[in-house]
Amino acid sequence: MSLLRSSGSNAVRQCVRQPQLPSLRASTVALQQRRNLAEMTQTSSFDSPFKGAGGGPTHNIPDFSKYRSSRSGTGNKVFQYFMVGAFGGITALGAKATVQDFLVNMSASADVLAQAKVEIDLSTIPEGKNVIIKWRGKPVFIRHRTGDEIKEAEDAKWESLRDPQPDSDRVKKPEWLIMLGVCTHLGCVPIGEAGDFGGWFCPCHGSHYDISGRVRKGPAPLNLEVPQYDFPDEENLVIG
Numbered sequence: 001m002s003l004l005r006s007s008g009s010n011a012v013r014q015c016v017r018q019p020q021l022p023s024l025r026a027s028t029v030a031l032q033q034r035r036n037l038a039e040m041t042q043t044s045s046f047d048s049p050f051k052g053a054g055g056g057p058t059h060n061i062p063d064f065s066k067y068r069s070s071r072s073g074t075g076n077k078v079f080q081y082f083m084v085g086a087f088g089g090i091t092a093l094g095a096k097a098t099v100q101d102f103l104v105n106m107s108a109s110a111d112v113l114a115q116a117k118v119e120i121d122l123s124t125i126p127e128g129k130n131v132i133i134k135w136r137g138k139p140v141f142i143r144h145r146t147g148d149e150i151k152e153a154e155d156a157k158w159e160s161l162r163d164p165q166p167d168s169d170r171v172k173k174p175e176w177l178i179m180l181g182v183c184t185h186l187g188c189v190p191i192g193e194a195g196d197f198g199g200w201f202c203p204c205h206g207s208h209y210d211i212s213g214r215v216r217k218g219p220a221p222l223n224l225e226v227p228q229y230d231f232p233d234e235e236n237l238v239i240g
């Protein structure tokens with residue numbers, strides 16, 4: 001009995017040790033591949049929404065419901081309008097401040113404005129005398145003319161002069177002649193009470209001006225320039 005049992009187990013062992021047949025091996029490989037594919041299909045958790053149109057299990061739309069606002073649509077619009085308005089207001093204020101700073105920067109400073117106008121007390125200038133003041137870096141002649149000088153200036157034949165101009169166009173009050181003391185030839189400062197016409201003489205190249213400041217002789221092409229001025233009252237003059 002024991003001899004029979006031992007010969008049976010040897011036969012089984014022999015069968016196991018024998019190499020498998022080719023057909024059995026191929027069916028085993030195919031079975032294994034099917035099992036692997038089934039496992040991959042079961043364990044895949046990624047479904048791309050870009051697998052193609054047409055719906056079906058491959059077409060998934062992400063769920064955004066948890067990002068939606070819980071407030072009503074009107075409340076959202078009010079908030080949006082408020083934010084747009086607030087940012088618009090802040091931007092407008094910033095632009096205004098920038099433009100304002102730029103304009104303040106470009107305007108004249110206090111010292112420049114102080115030099116823009118000059119006030120002179122006319123009571124200190126006697127009749128028949130010249131005074132020279134400085135205004136905006138240039139000399140200004142102020143002549144308190146006598147009655148004879150006024151008559152001479154008004155009687156001159158101004159139509160035939162190089163720069164024709166009546167005396168009445170050059171003064172606001174006949175007794176006060178105010179001019180820039182800059183020769184119209186090349187910019188020298190003429191000398192008062194000199195020259196052939198009792199007015200001013202420029203020694204640089206010999207230009208002669210009369211008692212109204214009109215050029216009468218020499219290379220100067222124009223009369224002496226009359227600046228902007230005014231008489232705020234009887235005894236004061238403001239130039240500028």
Ligand code: FES
Binds near residue numbers: 184186207219220
């Ligand atoms: S600058 Fe006065 S005459 Fe030439």
